[in-house]
Amino acid sequence: MITIDNYFNKVNSLDLKSLPEALRKGHEFILKATSNGSSWVSYHSSEPIKKTVDMYLAKLNEFVSNTSKAQKKQAKKEGERKQHDEVIKETMRRQGITKPTKSKKSDEDMPAEDGPQLVERIPEELRFIRRFVNLNGKTKTKDDLLRFINGLQKAILEKRIRKTSPYAVQVKYIQDSLVKTFNTMKAKIKLEVNAKTLKEFTDLLGGEKIYPSIQLLKKYINLNGKAGMKEKAIKLVKQMETAAKKRKVRKGDMYEAPLQQAYKKPAGIY
Numbered sequence: 001m002i003t004i005d006n007y008f009n010k011v012n013s014l015d016l017k018s019l020p021e022a023l024r025k026g027h028e029f030i031l032k033a034t035s036n037g038s039s040w041v042s043y044h045s046s047e048p049i050k051k052t053v054d055m056y057l058a059k060l061n062e063f064v065s066n067t068s069k070a071q072k073k074q075a076k077k078e079g080e081r082k083q084h085d086e087v088i089k090e091t092m093r094r095q096g097i098t099k100p101t102k103s104k105k106s107d108e109d110m111p112a113e114d115g116p117q118l119v120e121r122i123p124e125e126l127r128f129i130r131r132f133v134n135l136n137g138k139t140k141t142k143d144d145l146l147r148f149i150n151g152l153q154k155a156i157l158e159k160r161i162r163k164t165s166p167y168a169v170q171v172k173y174i175q176d177s178l179v180k181t182f183n184t185m186k187a188k189i190k191l192e193v194n195a196k197t198l199k200e201f202t203d204l205l206g207g208e209k210i211y212p213s214i215q216l217l218k219k220y221i222n223l224n225g226k227a228g229m230k231e232k233a234i235k236l237v238k239q240m241e242t243a244a245k246k247r248k249v250r251k252g253d254m255y256e257a258p259l260q261q262a263y264k265k266p267a268g269i270y
Contacts, residue, residue, distance in 0.1 A: 002061050004053070008037045014064070022254065023063060025214070026056030033221060046224050048262035052217065055257065124160045125167035126205060128152055132174045133201050136193040145182045149175070170201065212248040213255040216240055220262045237263060 002010045007030065016024060033042045033049050042049050131148065152175055155161045161171055181189065193201075219236050223229045240263045243249045249259065 002057055002064070004040060004043060004057070007057070019060075020063070023056070023060055026052075026060065029053070029056065029217075042221070042224060048217070048220060048258045049224065051261050052255065052258040123167070124155055125165055125171055128155070128161075128174060129167065129170055129201050130205050132178075133193065133198060133205065135191045136198060137190070139188055139190045141188050142182060142185060145178055145185070149178050149182060152178070167204070170204070173197070212243050213253045213259050216243065216249070217255060217259060217262065 011027065016027060019027070030053060031037070033053065034040055043053055044050070128151075135148075152161075152171070156171075162168075165171065181191070216236070216239060219239075223232055223236065240249070240259070249256070253259070
């Protein structure tokens, strides 16, 4: 069983990329809340963070258990099916019966369903694409562009963005464009993104949106335990109330419980 005591030892044996998006997001939540595993102070001192982590660990353990059972069950079924097929084939062969094999369409042959959806995390590449699109029509300084370039290069060096990324071409375009502009500009410049590129990038951004509850919890984590955050905490509470009134956060949201805890008792903030 995976607990906070053995989490980072156990999680190394898992293929994080194969986990559902919600569980990958839970892992990132723990990394941030524990400063990459260096301290569990926030977990022990904040009820909302503890609630979120405990819920994630419960779902992770359930997933690992179900996956193991499903694999064993599937392997057993496959073995029985193969054995049964061999018996049928041998019987048919002995009786001189031939039967054409009908091919079955796999899931890969079925058309994929398209459509916008709420996600736990926007891919790193899309974050930079959105940031680039938002530059259109804005006046920026060399320092502004340098921060963007450095942030992008850091993401690449840390392999949060890889060469195998489906957005590799767009990322390279952004990097080359920013570097070229930075090298030729003076103090400030009004940025204009090519209309064709703007449409292409905007289309890529459509269809994915982070759960509002996750956005609010991230803000809570950033404020928790810090001094002089009273005004920001009050503002965050109002944002939670507005999200509820506009039904952006509803009952049944997977992060409903920790969000309610953060709203009712913003420990460590006031």
